[in-house]
Amino acid sequence: MEVGYSQVDFSRDIQPIFAEHCTKCHGSEKPKGGLDMTKRAGIVKRLKSGGQAVTPHHPEKSELLRRLSTSDPDELMPPKDEDKKLSAEQQALIRQWISSGAQWSTHWAYRPLSKTAPAKIRDAQWIRNTTDQFVLDKLKAAGVEPSPMADRYTLVRRLYYDLLGLPPTPKEVDNFVNNRTADAYEILVDRLLSSRHFGERWARHWLDMARYADSDGYEKDRPRPNAWRYRDWVINSINNDMPFDQFTIEQLAGDLLPNATGRQKLATAFNRQTLTNTEGGTDREQWRVAAVMDRVETIGSVWLGLTVSCARCHDHKYDQLSQKEYYQFFAYFNNGDESSASVPRSQKDYTDWLATKTEHDKQLESLRSLIASHNKVLEGKMPELEQKLLKKIKTQQSNPEKFHTLDLASAKGPKGVIFKKQEDGSLLVSGANPAKAKYTLEFDTSVNDITGLKIEVLPDKSLSANGPGRTQHGNFVLNDVRVYATDKAKFNANQHRVPLVSARSNYSQKDWPAKNSIDGNVAEGKNGTGWAIANQYGKEHYLIISTTRSISFKEPTRLQVVLDQQYGTQHTIGRFRITARTGHAPNDGIPASIVQAVQIRKDKRHPSQTKALLDYFSKNDPKIKQLQLKLGKPAPKPPVMSVRVISERTKSPRTTHILHRGEFKQPRDRVAALTPEILPSYENQAQGDRLDLARWLVSGKNPLVARVTVNHIWGNLFGEGIVRTPDDFGIRGQAPTHPKLLDWLANELISNKWSRKKVIKLIVTSATYRQSSTHRPELENRDPSNRLLHRQNRFRVEAEIIRDLNLAASGMLSRKIGGPSVFPPLPAGVAAVSYANNFKWATSKGADRNRRGLYTFFKRTAPHPNLLTFDCPDSNVTCIKRSRSNTPLAALTTLNNEVFSEAAKALGNRLIQEKENDSDRIIYGFRLCVARTPTISEQESLQSLLNAARKYYRAHKTEAMIYNGETEASAWAATARVMLNMDEFITRE
């Protein structure tokens, strides 16, 4: 047995047995035989039968043990028909537990953080900070010496890999190696922690847990073009060392903070990394509930290190979480609705915009003051203006509106469209049904003083949905009406356009009012404006357009009317009638309220009427009109974009119920938001919303959050956490290798105001971290998985980092930080396995080909194979710990894949360019990859490969041409390719 526990631990060893085999019948509610096995008091009390299940220290006086092993089938527990007899080993554990006093302890992870100081070790030379005391304490107890400090080349490379995920350049290596001052190491650590690449490296750890992706998941797996905004938020937050409590609150409930900023809202996109099922025929409630469950379970894993998902359907078998508690937790999230928020595209764009906007606002200010002063002038001219208006109204009233039929001379439309004249003078459109149309109609009339046109659109049985439009549903869009007129004899359409002034209709669709039919804006779809009638299909509607001046000619007049309909998808008119108008509506162009106001005597007017009149005159004053036009110049649009976030449902909030067997269609008892009983409660709970939950997590009293978080950090710096099941701090997980160290670090995190950078610095400056990672054969049997931390661990880096290292060593890496996801080369055919081959991968050009791996577009149903081959998580569920496989496909990838092949060629070229001779080039290349100088034998190996490659390419010029251009370049590429495939290069040592 390895170093670990020799004593029985109740929560680890005994409670799971009770949970699995006993508490179904001997639980706290109606326990059989009066025996309640969920608490110590229940198990040591005298039972109805007279016996005592457990007598501490006396296994022989414990009925429980007898009943577990009795040969009497009627007395045996668990009952025979359950077919679950306890194994001899399990019985032995229970016996040992009773012998040692039957202590009923709380599982270590739920206990408050301990504040025990480490033992003072006399021989403390090795120790650099408190971390090391805990480690050395344990090593000494086991009689093991720590490993020596790694050499300086390994140290600098280790720090670069761990903190930046990039290799140090030979110059950076030399700077450190040759700096023998005492604080050289610490200076290096500080420099790396303040590098912007630190945020990229550590953001990726967080994104694993956040299940970040650039697409919806499930069948359709639609892209999420704005998902990267959340990734940028994480990178920036980590670079700015946002305290972990704030980091938590903003992501879980940023929208609920008072005066939430755009960024705080953006942070809640953490909860929007859930999958979205847009497959046809899905039940929205089913997938909403599934998403909420995923949020709950993700928080359980990420912050609490607990697998809460079991309790979806039933009480957790091992951990103290009931199904009821699961849904109480669920309730915190049940009213967090999926929504979107506008956030600045980038900080720079936003600042630039603010400057332009200020300038714009200044101009508006001066225009407004000009208008105000001119209004003063108008105010003085009020009596005169009122007289004019009264006269106009009188004329209009004396000449009421009349409509006159017109003689159709011709009707033209797109090819194949037929106009049939109907008995009521209307035209019915049939024949071809093009997507867009322009109807040109010509009429002759002897009517004079034409003041406008009436266009009636009419239903007809021959039209789909009865019209009046020719779409399936009966709508149309009339983008623009143009009218031309002259003497019939001298008609020339282009030169006699009639200006139109206003339009009204009996009905118009929202956002498609009558006035849009004369605004001259003609374009497809929503790029254009026009008049339309959605929701009132199959009925008559009319549009009346007024001309600026009346139309009169001595001879009969020829009128040409153009109905322009460019919306597309057959939004054209199916039946219509055009008549000419003479006279005026009583208040044609004059609002009724104005007609009323002007007719009241001045002294009897209500002040608001006086103001309305002035406004009316002002609005119609040519000078003011001109100023208003300038004023109406649109303000520069803010550079914002829409992102997926969570916001709290305020209208008809949902109640939460226990879902029987986790099924959304089977709600049972109602529950309210409450934190699990096993953990300290939150006294200040307000609404029972996400903000409460988030504050509870980071209140400092919750022992799990700080432990789990420092364990993540430790895991990233040692390859293994202090708890080696970082996703499971529950009873079935592993106990910490160094429990006191874990608690001490957790306390450090809290007392350092949740600064992760400080904790990272503390750890990486420890002697424990600085140990050599060389394996120690003498300890391989005693401590094979290094639970004592007798050395550093040596492990392969992650998928993204492997590529980053290759690109960096070859000099190809683009160091741009943040921004939209990119599309590095993808082998042909990979994207095609996604649903119905619906995804096209347009490879990025220029520098975006060579961005860091974390920026690669992540399509959930067809992820980049270079990522998956090296165990990048599929991002469908939270990933707390990546696996590290070692496969032939991985070897093929780094040998042959386009990205890696390009890197080998680029590195070959770089060596030729930057160094003079073979030896220098080999050393330089080797150092670009692994920091240290190659040994003589390593140099010789590479030199002989180079020689062979050179010889080959000299004899095969065409092959050289194909591979990397010419002999030397190809020979060096073949050599560099081997350097980039060294185990050492992709391993953090």
Next chain:
Amino acid sequence: MDNSDQLELSLNNQARRDFLTTSACGIGGVALSSMLLEDGLLGSEFANPMAPSKPHFEAKAKACIFIFMAGAPSHLDLFDPKPVLNKRDGQKLPKEILDKARFAFIQPNTATLKGSNRTFKAHGQCGMELSDYLPHLGTVADDLLLVRSMHTDEFNHHPGQLLMQCGVSRFGMPTMGSWLTYGLGSESQNLPGYVVLNAGRGSSGGATLWQSGFLPSTYEGVLFRPQGEPVLNLDNPKGLPPELQRLGLDTLLQLNKGRYEKVQDPEISSRIANYELASRMQTTAPELIDLSKETNSTKNAYGLNRPEVKGGGRGKLGNTYQDFARNCLLARRLVERGVRFINIVYASWDHHSNLDPELKYNAGAVDQPIAALIKDLKQRGMLDSTMVVWGSEFGRTPLGENRGGRAANTGRDHHPFCFSMALAGGGIKGGQIYGKTDEIGWEVEKNPVHPNDLHATMLNRFGINHEKLTYRFQGRDFRLTDVAGKVIQDWIA
């Protein structure tokens, strides 16, 4: 007992120990560079996760070819004739049935039953009734176990496909092939143990249908590609010849070996072995897909040279008829080379409309090659140890689909309550029909089979107790059959 020791007891480590005791001459009997052995580099820590290992009990099946018909083919028009349904064509269903059911697109108020236009004929000595669209499959009826009583919990494609592949519809779970290779390793040390072949349109599940979930990616399905290099990144960069590849790998071996000597990390020896295996795959994979040594009669039997037929829906890739035939032939060749699990994915059977012509197209694509595969395996004496499975995520409604805006009911909607599957070989008793649905094919009437039962029985044929093939993840011992699954004794030959 220490928790860490408990972890050591996972099956994989058992496999590791079995391997170490049984193979004295390197990885699974394949000789590595002699240099490695001389230097004792393959130390006791070295383990090949894909080394073949012993099952729990004697196995009948050694390999599985799972032919996954993504999108849900209509059982009513292929496998499960329903004369009563035909008679009631156009009639409504009782309201209480409609109220209970969920539909994707059907409007329950106006939905009517839709009879099948297919004719069914009895085949083989067992008299198995199959649709006129499956004439070739009829010729192997006596080898087939036709299951008419499958049912599932999932109603939408992707979750349904996950349930069929992983036994659970949640994400992040391993697929069947991952479980099987995790449990048994692979006989082939020159090819991946779990291979995926794809034809037709992409499926709803995409790459998640061959994911390894929480198992290491060693156990993930490797997609063989119809065009170009058969395995991703198999070919050397253009202009880099095999002799330089060999020299490069030798140099790399020296460098890695040197590092191993210095730092003593067994992971390095594992990496060295994987580079060697990769290098072997560069020879074996092209040899695998080279069909020039197959006779013309074999190729014709599979339908390798059939002309492409019009149909197949949007997003179709390549020549579906020939691709599918080729995949079936490749599956046999993979089994011959010791590959454990082959997943042939074909999409899509999601016939919400245009059922008859589209079904004809799809059945035409797969009928002949599958029948040929079964005959070919049998003739070579491989069928007894190779399990062939034909299946999908769910079935289709006996109701016609009356989705709003559609002129006619020419299709069927999703139907999780019953569907059909077919199995052959690998210790499965053929020539029988198992289970029964009601007279209109709405629900299972007799012997219901859940995917967990299917998986339990499949694993049984591989000598695996499905309750004991587990992997500890997040504190729980997971298995392919979740918390259920019964071995169906009637299926066992």
